[in-house]
Amino acid sequence: MNPARLIRIPRWIRTEGAALVAVAFAATLFAEWRTITDPNVFPVDSTVHTYWMFRFDDPDLFRGDPLTSGRAAQVPPALLLLYWLGSLAVSPVTISELLPLVVAPLTVWLVFRITRSVAAWRPAAWIAALLYLFAWEVHGFSGGHARAFAVTIVLGAVLLLLHGRDRAAAAVAPVGALLYPPAAVTALAVVGLAWFRWRRWPPLDGRRIILLGASAILVAGAVLVPRYVARLDEQAPPALSRAERQRLPESGPHGQRRFHSPSLVQCLKQNRSGFDLKRSGSILVVAAALFLLLRPRTFLLFPRELLVVPIGSLALFVLAHLL
Numbered sequence: 001m002n003p004a005r006l007i008r009i010p011r012w013i014r015t016e017g018a019a020l021v022a023v024a025f026a027a028t029l030f031a032e033w034r035t036i037t038d039p040n041v042f043p044v045d046s047t048v049h050t051y052w053m054f055r056f057d058d059p060d061l062f063r064g065d066p067l068t069s070g071r072a073a074q075v076p077p078a079l080l081l082l083y084w085l086g087s088l089a090v091s092p093v094t095i096s097e098l099l100p101l102v103v104a105p106l107t108v109w110l111v112f113r114i115t116r117s118v119a120a121w122r123p124a125a126w127i128a129a130l131l132y133l134f135a136w137e138v139h140g141f142s143g144g145h146a147r148a149f150a151v152t153i154v155l156g157a158v159l160l161l162l163h164g165r166d167r168a169a170a171a172v173a174p175v176g177a178l179l180y181p182p183a184a185v186t187a188l189a190v191v192g193l194a195w196f197r198w199r200r201w202p203p204l205d206g207r208r209i210i211l212l213g214a215s216a217i218l219v220a221g222a223v224l225v226p227r228y229v230a231r232l233d234e235q236a237p238p239a240l241s242r243a244e245r246q247r248l249p250e251s252g253p254h255g256q257r258r259f260h261s262p263s264l265v266q267c268l269k270q271n272r273s274g275f276d277l278k279r280s281g282s283i284l285v286v287a288a289a290l291f292l293l294l295r296p297r298t299f300l301l302f303p304r305e306l307l308v309v310p311i312g313s314l315a316l317f318v319l320a321h322l323l
Contacts, residue, residue, distance in 0.1 A: 149180045184222070
């Protein structure tokens with residue numbers, strides 16, 4: 001998309017963006033208040049993802065524990081570095097409780113900026129940002145784990161694409177792979193689809209082919225190298241296959257992880273699928289359906305950089321289930 005076609009953003013919007021961030025911060029603080037203030041309340045996943053990090057302060061903790069070694073191998077390197085640095089001042093659990101106060105407002109700001117870049121109606125950016133924030137359970141901000149960065153990574157690439165920042169957009173995926181590899185793959189797919197031109201040959205110009213190829217190589221390196229290093233640790237447990245996972249009680253009809261359920265509806269209803277149709281995810285689906293019914297032509301006016309996000313994301317979602 002030609003950046004000149006984008007609506008020019010006046011300077012006063014910077015102040016408006018700051019107000020939006022303040023609102024998002026206050027809403028996030030409200031949602032996470034008990035977790036932050038009550039020492040007896042903490043994100044439940046911290047027992048799995050975070051508590052082993054106390055060995056940053058005491059190396060003798062969990063020594064020789066294969067589960068701890070396996071969990072350490074699964075944490076992306078940039079997030080691991082972030083927690084290690086934070087552990088120099090506070091406990092890792094405290095970091096996990098405070099991280100949403102940064103990631104959530106940043107993500108809401110990205111939604112605001114993207115909407116403001118393509119919509120002339122001023123309230124549209126606020127409506128989009130607040131509607132996004134309303135579906136709190138879907139985003140996975142709570143707990144400050146790797147998945148909290150998922151939407152932030154993808155929307156960062158989208159915003160840069162909208163403003164014609166090709167190099168920066170291509171760099172988002174490799175950087176994102178150090179925080180949350182699945183989001184990096186999604187960002188890479190979004191960038192590739194946004195640059196792809198069906199009616200031209202070649203569909204990608206030489207410069208963009210080089211940028212996309214370099215980004216893909218760096219993403220592969222950021223994902224595969226830590227896994228290779230983890231395999232060198234003899235204490236780390238092997239990964240489970242799908243068949244092995246399905247035999248576990250937690251993956252059964254009464255377990256917490258029904259992600260491998262043969263029922264697609266059952267899978268989509270739960271939060272682990274990313275849709276959470278049982279709660280707030282249904283609101284987003286209904287809102288999108290009403291929009292398509294009431295204003296179908298407006299949908300066709302969306303910039304290519306936005307249209308490829310649901311297309312690429314759904315394609316990768318289906319591919320992940322097939323694999």
